[in-house]
Amino acid sequence: MWGQILLLIAVVVFSAFAVLAKDLIKSAISLAVASLFLGLLFFQMRAPYAGVFEISVVAGLITVLFMLVIALTKTGGDVRESKLATLGFPLFFVVFAVIDLIVMKGLLAKLPALAGPAESGTFGDVLWKQRTFDLVGQLGVILAGVFAVLALFRKRDNKDE
Amino acid sequence: MNSAWFVFIGFAAALLFVGLYALLTMRNVIKLLIGVEVIGKSVTLVLLATGFVKNNILLAQSLVITVIVVEVSLIATALALVINIARHTKSLDVRKLAKLKG
Numbered sequence: 001m002w003g004q005i006l007l008l009i010a011v012v013v014f015s016a017f018a019v020l021a022k023d024l025i026k027s028a029i030s031l032a033v034a035s036l037f038l039g040l041l042f043f044q045m046r047a048p049y050a051g052v053f054e055i056s057v058v059a060g061l062i063t064v065l066f067m068l069v070i071a072l073t074k075t076g077g078d079v080r081e082s083k084l085a086t087l088g089f090p091l092f093f094v095v096f097a098v099i100d101l102i103v104m105k106g107l108l109a110k111l112p113a114l115a116g117p118a119e120s121g122t123f124g125d126v127l128w129k130q131r132t133f134d135l136v137g138q139l140g141v142i143l144a145g146v147f148a149v150l151a152l153f154r155k156r157d158n159k160d161e
Numbered sequence: 162m163n164s165a166w167f168v169f170i171g172f173a174a175a176l177l178f179v180g181l182y183a184l185l186t187m188r189n190v191i192k193l194l195i196g197v198e199v200i201g202k203s204v205t206l207v208l209l210a211t212g213f214v215k216n217n218i219l220l221a222q223s224l225v226i227t228v229i230v231v232e233v234s235l236i237a238t239a240l241a242l243v244i245n246i247a248r249h250t251k252s253l254d255v256r257k258l259a260k261l262k263g
Contacts (some may be wrong), residue, residue, distance in 0.1 A: 001165060001168075004168075005168065008168070008169070008172040009172075011172070011176065011202065012172060012175050012176060012179065015176055015179050015180075015199045015202065016179050018195050018199065019179055019180075019183040019187065019192065019199065024192075027192065027195055028195075031198055034199075034202065038202055041206075042209060045209060045210070045213045045218070046213070046218055047209055047212075047213070047218055047222045049222050050205070050221075050222040050226060050229075053226050054205070054229065057229050057230075057233055058198075058201075058229060058232070058233075061233060062198065062232075062236055065236060065240055066191065066194075066195075066240070068240075069191065069240045069243055069244060072244055072247075073191075073243065073244060073253060078252060078254075079188050079189040079253050079254045080188070081186075081188055081189065081192070082186060082188070085182075085186035085187065089182060092178075092182065093175075093179075096175075096178045097175065100171060100174050100175070100178075101171075104167070104170065104171060104174065105167060108167065108170060119216065119217055119218070119219050121219070122219070123219050123222060123223070126220055126222075126223055127219075127223045127226075130220070130223075131220075131223050131227075134223070134227055137227075138227055138230045138231075141230060141231050141234045142230065142234055144234065145233070145235070145237050145238050148241065149238060149241045152244075152245055
């Protein structure tokens with residue numbers, strides 16, 4: 001359990017650094033490191049498929065996308081963040097953590113426990129047989145993303161000008 | 162639910178706070194997207210932790226994979242929008258988008 005808590009602390013620390021860092025490149029790399037630790041945590045929780053996806057897609061692909069956009073825009077460094085927002089973060093975080101510790105357990109105890117049968121079979125059985133319809137939805141989401149990117153980078157026709 | 166679940170949910174809540182803080186206080190559009198990413202991490206952590214504690218890890222994994230796919234699609238589209246915003250306004254400052262107000 002302590003190993004998992006250390007990984008969770010690393011995820012929160014690197015995520016906070018990703019949000020607060022002035023340099024966007026450092027932010028993107030910090031986000032990738034946070035995803036890496038989250039992926040390692042997934043492996044520890046006996047979820048290797050989720051871990052592989054987290055490390056390869058979130059830590060890999062999304063970081064590449066962020067880097068690409070930071071390189072293409074270059075104006076990102078011109079935006080000055082509010083100093084109050086950066087300096088006030090630790091204070092707000094401590095206040096949130098205290099409220100969380102006091103309130104959360106009571107709130108979660110009120111949630112009704114969902115009863116579910118114990119799982120059997122393999123990951124493939126669950127993914128391809130139980131959740132077939134979701135996979136169609138996933139394909140739809142990917143296609144929607146592809147078409148959205150295509151639409152956003154559409155070349156203007158000469159007739160329109 | 163055992164105490165391990167409360168620990169996981171506590172850290173997921175901390176991640177959610179970090180993401181929301183970024184969305185509420187940051188001015189750079191890319192930082193806002195990083196905030197959205199952090200909130201996505203919080204969601205995947207909650208899903209997997211609940212599956213782990215309730216011995217439903219296979220179903221939780223397939224849900225996490227769904228969330229990751231949606232997240233990638235969202236970020237790709239949003240980053241394409243960011244590039245267009247940077248071309249039009251020559252800045253990534255979210256306050257300059259207020260010009261779009263009718």
